[in-house]
Amino acid sequence: MPETAPERTAAADASAETDQSVDRRFGVFSVIVLVIGVAAAALMSWWLPLHPSTGQIGTGLLLVLAFLVVEQVSVNIDVRGGISWTISFTEIPLAIGLFVAPFQVVLAAHLIAGVGTLLARRVQDRVLYNTGAEILEITNAFAVYTVAGMIIQGTGPQWIAAYLGAISAPITSTLLALAAVHVLGRRLRVGAATKLVFRTLVLGLVNASVGVVGYEVATNVDHGLPLVLATLGGVWALYLAYSGLLREQRDLEALSEVSLIVARSGRRAAARPAAGQDTASAIKSDDWHGVAQRIRDQLGAARVVLRLRFDPQAPMHTVVAGQELPAGVVDIDTAGAKADGLLRLPGSHVRHFRRVDSLPEIRQALIQRNAHEALVVPLRSASHLLGVVEAHDKLSRWRGFGQADLRMIGTTASHLATALDNRRLLATLRHDAYHDPLTGLHNRPGFRQLATEMLASNPGSVMLRVDLEVQPAISDALGYAWSDRITIAAGRRLRDALGPDTPLARLEGGAFAALLVDADLERAQVAAEKLVAGLSAPYPVDRLTVEAGVVVGYSSSAMPDGVLFSDAPGGRAGTPTELDVDELLKRADVALRAAKTSGERVRAYMPSMGQIFLRRFQLVTQFRQALETGQVSVHYQPKVALPRREVLGVEALVRWRHPEFGDLHPDEFVPAVEAAGLVDALTEFVLDRALIRIRKWLDRGLRIGVAVNLSVRSLADLEFPTRVSAALERYRVPPELLTLELTESGVMADPQRALPVLRALHNLAVVLAVDDFGTGYSSLAYLRQLPVDEVKIDKSFVFGMGSDLGDLAVVRSIVELGHSLGLVVVAEGVEEDAARDQLAAMGCDVAQGYLISRPLSEERLEAWLQARTAMAKNVRDETVLTLLS
Numbered sequence: 001m002p003e004t005a006p007e008r009t010a011a012a013d014a015s016a017e018t019d020q021s022v023d024r025r026f027g028v029f030s031v032i033v034l035v036i037g038v039a040a041a042a043l044m045s046w047w048l049p050l051h052p053s054t055g056q057i058g059t060g061l062l063l064v065l066a067f068l069v070v071e072q073v074s075v076n077i078d079v080r081g082g083i084s085w086t087i088s089f090t091e092i093p094l095a096i097g098l099f100v101a102p103f104q105v106v107l108a109a110h111l112i113a114g115v116g117t118l119l120a121r122r123v124q125d126r127v128l129y130n131t132g133a134e135i136l137e138i139t140n141a142f143a144v145y146t147v148a149g150m151i152i153q154g155t156g157p158q159w160i161a162a163y164l165g166a167i168s169a170p171i172t173s174t175l176l177a178l179a180a181v182h183v184l185g186r187r188l189r190v191g192a193a194t195k196l197v198f199r200t201l202v203l204g205l206v207n208a209s210v211g212v213v214g215y216e217v218a219t220n221v222d223h224g225l226p227l228v229l230a231t232l233g234g235v236w237a238l239y240l241a242y243s244g245l246l247r248e249q250r251d252l253e254a255l256s257e258v259s260l261i262v263a264r265s266g267r268r269a270a271a272r273p274a275a276g277q278d279t280a281s282a283i284k285s286d287d288w289h290g291v292a293q294r295i296r297d298q299l300g301a302a303r304v305v306l307r308l309r310f311d312p313q314a315p316m317h318t319v320v321a322g323q324e325l326p327a328g329v330v331d332i333d334t335a336g337a338k339a340d341g342l343l344r345l346p347g348s349h350v351r352h353f354r355r356v357d358s359l360p361e362i363r364q365a366l367i368q369r370n371a372h373e374a375l376v377v378p379l380r381s382a383s384h385l386l387g388v389v390e391a392h393d394k395l396s397r398w399r400g401f402g403q404a405d406l407r408m409i410g411t412t413a414s415h416l417a418t419a420l421d422n423r424r425l426l427a428t429l430r431h432d433a434y435h436d437p438l439t440g441l442h443n444r445p446g447f448r449q450l451a452t453e454m455l456a457s458n459p460g461s462v463m464l465r466v467d468l469e470v471q472p473a474i475s476d477a478l479g480y481a482w483s484d485r486i487t488i489a490a491g492r493r494l495r496d497a498l499g500p501d502t503p504l505a506r507l508e509g510g511a512f513a514a515l516l517v518d519a520d521l522e523r524a525q526v527a528a529e530k531l532v533a534g535l536s537a538p539y540p541v542d543r544l545t546v547e548a549g550v551v552v553g554y555s556s557s558a559m560p561d562g563v564l565f566s567d568a569p570g571g572r573a574g575t576p577t578e579l580d581v582d583e584l585l586k587r588a589d590v591a592l593r594a595a596k597t598s599g600e601r602v603r604a605y606m607p608s609m610g611q612i613f614l615r616r617f618q619l620v621t622q623f624r625q626a627l628e629t630g631q632v633s634v635h636y637q638p639k640v641a642l643p644r645r646e647v648l649g650v651e652a653l654v655r656w657r658h659p660e661f662g663d664l665h666p667d668e669f670v671p672a673v674e675a676a677g678l679v680d681a682l683t684e685f686v687l688d689r690a691l692i693r694i695r696k697w698l699d700r701g702l703r704i705g706v707a708v709n710l711s712v713r714s715l716a717d718l719e720f721p722t723r724v725s726a727a728l729e730r731y732r733v734p735p736e737l738l739t740l741e742l743t744e745s746g747v748m749a750d751p752q753r754a755l756p757v758l759r760a761l762h763n764l765a766v767v768l769a770v771d772d773f774g775t776g777y778s779s780l781a782y783l784r785q786l787p788v789d790e791v792k793i794d795k796s797f798v799f800g801m802g803s804d805l806g807d808l809a810v811v812r813s814i815v816e817l818g819h820s821l822g823l824v825v826v827a828e829g830v831e832e833d834a835a836r837d838q839l840a841a842m843g844c845d846v847a848q849g850y851l852i853s854r855p856l857s858e859e860r861l862e863a864w865l866q867a868r869t870a871m872a873k874n875v876r877d878e879t880v881l882t883l884l885s
């Protein structure tokens with residue numbers, strides 16, 4: 001028998017009707033049904049007057065009992081869209097009643113059983129409607145039975161009339177239910193309505209048959225009653241099993257649908273790596289509504305409320321399916337939840353509350369929700385509360401929520417929680433995969449994805465590369481945690497300066513990247529300068545303030561290679577090629593390196609830089625071959641002792657005569673060769689040449705040393721000292737004639753790592769010199785802990801000595817401190833007499849520079865040496881002559 005229940009406008013319903021007006025209409029409808037029912041019953045009673053007899057009381061009581069029994073064993077089978085279909089067996093006692101009792105008795109018995117059950121189950125709000133419906137059912141059944149009986153009289157068996165009468169009852173109630181659905185303003189598809197009527201009819205037929213056959217057998221067959229009861233039991237059990245199966249199947253369907261909604265929603269969210277927010281809130285609210293709606297459908301509840309805790313501080317986000325929720329209990333905050341009878345103790349499994357048998361505070365909470373009963377279940381992940389699911393009021397004429405409903409909502413909630421938990425886990429994993437743990441900014445893959453996305457919709461964007469250089473000496477002195485703290489602070493400053501929506505990443509170390517969406521070069525330049533200013537401001541570290549160097553390079557996606565020439569009159573505008581994030585990053589990187597080389601703070605990418613990049617690439621790939629084909633040679637720059645200027649040695653400086661590019665400066669190709677990991681070959685080559693040179697001089701009785709420049713990489717190579725020692729032996733060169741020069745920044749980059757190699761070299765008794773001293777940040781005192789013998793004052797200070805008192809002071813203090821530490825002090829870049837004289841006056845030991853000689857090829861060095869010794873001889877001869885004279 002179909003049931004309908006009042007349901008106010010579903011949230012998804014387009015109808016704009018308010019709750020009250022629907023309520024009122026349903027009330028009026030119920031009254032009309034009741035009035036018609038009573039009128040029809042009165043009419044019937046007048047037509048079939050009652051002739052009271054004592055037997056009727058017994059029969060009546062038996063019927064009440066029978067109706068009560070069938071109400072209790074009715075099987076709730078399907079709930080969809082507010083129509084629940086209950087397999088009830090009302091037609092069985094009704095069919096029997098038609099045979100054995102007058103109209104009034106059957107009606108009374110049915111009403112007592114039906115309304116009694118309703119009241120017992122405390123489903124008060126539909127009593128009017130249901131009473132009217134029951135009266136109409138019975139009245140119609142008797143009308144059909146009586147009329148059919150009159151027609152059949154004499155021509156056929158009487159049971160046909162009972163049969164038809166019994167069937168008319170469920171048809172009546174179905175039609176009423178459809179009318180009620182209509183009154184409630186809810187649509188039921190014609191197909192669904194037809195199916196409902198058909199099912200009711202089939203069930204009515206079966207029940208009527210059982211009733212009629214049962215009555216006939218019970219009255220006409222010897223000992224027929226047990227047989228009838230056994231059959232009834234069998235039919236009931238069959239229904240029960242069938243409905244159980246159906247319910248399980250539908251519960252499973254609902255479960256998988258709910259999981260599917262969450263999963264689908266998750267897939268959509270996964271498309272955006274940027275989504276770093278909480279999982280639950282990442283699910284679209286439409287999807288949440290879908291989940292609530294599905295649970296409501298499955299339970300046949302008047303309303304399902306999902307309360308989701310996205311943020312422990314904020315009110316729980318509320319999604320409602322079904323009847324509107326009174327405003328006071330939407331979006332309850334933490335304090336509200338503590339005060340709310342239903343939410344106060346979320347527990348861990350389903351709880352079932354009813355107004356009638358609850359504590360006052362729970363009753364209060366139900367009244368606030370305008371609900372008579374509620375199922376409440378928390379959404380719990382392993383560690384915390386994700387939310388709460390509430391289901392209010394069963395849409396059923398008779399019953400409230402049952403065991404199956406509790407099971408269903410419990411399982412659904414745990415599936416939902418698991419799905420959310422999985423998503424949270426996935427989101428965490430995804431977040432970690434796309435973010436830098438130190439600064440919380442994106443990492444390179446995350447940035448690449450996000451920037452690619454932004455670039456697709458904003459073709460005119462600018463890529464910024466920002467390098468923060470915390471001096472290694474600072475890291476060293478303060479420990480790595482401090483340089484990490486500076487990096488974190490820099491990340492924060494960048495984020496503050498660029499705003500929350502600009503894609504921003506820490507690529508590695510102090511390297512950051514950002515994409516300025518919809519920016520032109522002018523804006524980028526302004527932004528870059530502001531960043532430099534912001535990041536260069538000192539970083540407070542404990543009681544110190546630390547400064548960091550900042551350089552920015554940028555490249556525009558709207559500036560493809562050809563665009564520079566597009567302004568030229570008649571010039572063809574460069575066809576914009578698609579620049580992807582990697583290409584933009586590479587270009588910004590090239591610009592950054594160009595800025596570093598030229599000592600600027602900010603530089604834009606220029607296509608010519610790309611050429612330089614390309615050239616570097618070519619140089620690196622051609623270098624080995626250049627070594628073998630004699631393009632690479634070694635020049636020598638003499639070093640003289642001060643103040644007497646005798647030649648002490650030379651510095652070996654590499655030269656590359658490139659067939660295409662001409663003479664190349666080591667400053668151009670050595671860093672590239674180093675970066676490509678080919679510098680060992682270079683060092684070996686120069687070392688060989690140098691030792692051969694010394695050997696030749698030794699063979700001629702000259703003791704002239706050679707200095708060879710080393711790369712930082714050699715300092716990390718534990719085999720390097722062994723190779724040096726082997727080379728010394730091979731050419732039979734005394735170690736003190738070989739000087740190895742290491743740049744200050746190279747040694748200081750990682751002194752602990754350099755130390756073992758330095759010690760081993762020192763033990764070979766070669767001379768160790770620290771090159772370019774003064775440009776780094778190391779103190780001489782620190783140098784003392786390293787086994788070095790010589791310090792070379794960087795040429796920039798020597799150049800500036802004449803004009804800049806600061807430079808002069810630096811040179812003087814290096815000479816003095818160097819001496820106090822027992823080091824030989826060398827000045828390079830000596831271009832003028834004045835400088836040489838000043839250095840000599842300070843006590844600087846050795847001078848090197850264009851004043852003495854430019855770097856010379858081997859032959860020219862020989863010529864220079866000869867001229868020098870000849871001159872010295874002449875001078876000496878002259879002196880002798882003078883002395884003699």
Ligand code: C2E
Nearest residue numbers: 653654666667670686709710711829830831848849850851
């Ligand atoms: P460096 O070791 O500081 O070498 C001194 C540089 O200063 C040389 O430039 C030299 O020509 C230049 N110089 C010397 N005196 C004067 C002067 O009075 N005025 C001016 N303006 N410049 C002067 P070069 O030969 O271009 O070498 C540049 C750098 O390339 C070197 O700097 C060194 O760091 C690197 N390098 C050169 N040869 C080698 C090598 O064989 N191996 C490695 N690893 N690096 C090398």
Ligand code: CA
Nearest residue numbers: 651709741771
């Ligand atoms: Ca050098």
Ligand code: CA
Nearest residue numbers: 771772794828
């Ligand atoms: Ca130098």
